[in-house]
Amino acid sequence: MKILVLNSGSSSLKYKVIDIISEYVLAEGLCERIGLDGRIIYKVESKNIKENIEVELPTHKEAIELVLEKIQNIDNGVIKSIEEINAIGHRVAHGGEYFDDSVVVNDDVLQKIRELSELAPLHNPANVLGIEICKELMPDKTNVAVFDTAFHQSMPDYSYMYALPIEDYEELKVRKYGFHGTSHKYVSNIANEYLNKENSKIIVCHLGNGSSITSVKNGQSIDTSMGFTPLQGLMMGTRCGDIDPASVLYIMDKRNLTSNEMNTRMNKESGILGVFGDSSDCRDLQEEMNKGNKRARLAFDMLIFKIKKYIGAYAASLGGVDAICFTGGIGENSSVVRERVCKDLEFMGVKLNIQKNSERQDGIVELSSEESKVKVFKIPTNEELVIARDTYRLV
Incomplete structure (x- = not known):
């Protein structure tokens, strides 16, 4: 077929x-x-x-x-x-x-x-x-x-609701929807197979030009970093991620921007590109950082800090974590990002095998050391396969 x-x-x-x-x-x-x-x-x-x-x-x-x-x-x-x-x-x-x-x-x-x-x-x-x-x-x-949003429909109301007047949800459906759901579903299912546990707590880091992190409990999405749109959450290639909403109004007022112009500024001119200035590509960022470029170093440090912050928050809300998974263009290919994200997470049971992490290996790779209480995986995503499997299931 x-x-x-x-x-x-x-x-x-x-x-x-x-x-x-x-x-x-x-x-x-x-x-x-x-x-x-x-x-x-x-x-x-x-x-x-x-x-x-x-x-x-x-x-x-x-x-x-x-x-x-x-x-x-x-x-x-x-x-x-x-x-x-x-x-x-x-x-x-x-x-x-x-x-x-x-x-x-x-x-x-x-x-x-x-x-x-x-x-x-x-x-x-x-x-x-x-x-x-x-x-x-x-x-x-x-x-x-x-x-893309279907996997996240399992989020409980206290997770997806915003603390806005309730009519903004009831009448306008303003809430967290989340994205990259097909990828998070695929990667968390693979991790579940490796863990072979009846009850599992998994954090999936889909890191690329667009990035999101999802906490998955017993195969269901509990929370995810992207929100009403893909703009919420992590700092990304050209998206700003989490910022104070009042800062948006302030910038619009000071720079005399329309809502469309501000939308473009946050979605296409911010993130790595906005801070680094030369490129939105994490490979270019790391190359310039190694040359001593201060703006590249700042953008990289911001990226790592925000990823770690979400992992810590999700570990707390899950009540622990069995596995952290890296996927997406950056998650699968940047050993430096994976190492920096896992650094100082020993307190929650994460211990990376530095040698294994630095080796270029295709396919699914367990990157944690034998004594690590939390498994760390690199799992190549395959959204097209999920789409094909669901299509086959339904027809």
Whole structure:
């Protein structure tokens, strides 16, 4: 059984074709700069093929048509016809309070995703577009929506509520929703398998250009750092994370900024980029820090401090912790970040194997020493596999 997984962004389209029985990725790639000059990357590892094609992609429809054409190509395709695709799994950013699990898409589901575009204006409209195009091009195929927010719907009310007037929640649905749920679900499930415990307390650190931390108790999300939007929580590549809301009003007043301009400032001009100034990439940050760049050192120290603060808070609210997991581009690849985060956490039972942490190893790696009371794991995330598994489960 073959599942097509799509992640439709405002000007991009990520895709994978997965044989769900073997869970093997048959083909994958990215269509980018849709609506601009267009480019598609197509990879088939089993055939050692990687193509970079410059082509006009005026809309998402042309992008999806090209993906379908490439995967059926007589020379380097992975299926003989589209009939081999059994279903399509779509990543959807926001499911609000409607969805606590993945669902088969029908008219009602599609309408609810449209309604939630108010909460995710950059993502949900593109997600809807991807679904609608697939329904047009492949009308006999089942579409499944997998929501970034669904895993966090298990959070208790005292965790997701903000201390605003209650009518802001009842009438406007202003609350913590959390994101990266598909990644947190996958990584915490893997950690649970390794722990082999009936009751587990796990902290997952998804660290990348966008970062979030989630506390998971017995397989359920209890709290997560991202909130009403992905802006809350950790300092990220270009997002500011937690700040005093009054500082936003102060900056807007002093700099005469509109709400849209302030939104851009917090989401695209802050975080590592805002403090460091040269780049939002953690690799560039570490390189400059090692050269003695003071702003790079400040940004790095801020990043580590905020990650550790969340880990400590979640360990307290969970009443202990069995495992800390690192995933995402930074979490999986930066041994320096992992080492600095775990430093001084011995008081809560964390002891990192420094040698093992510094070694470059693929796959799932236990990084804690034998005497560590808390397991530390590096677990590569696989959101597309979760989407494919949920699609298979539902169809």
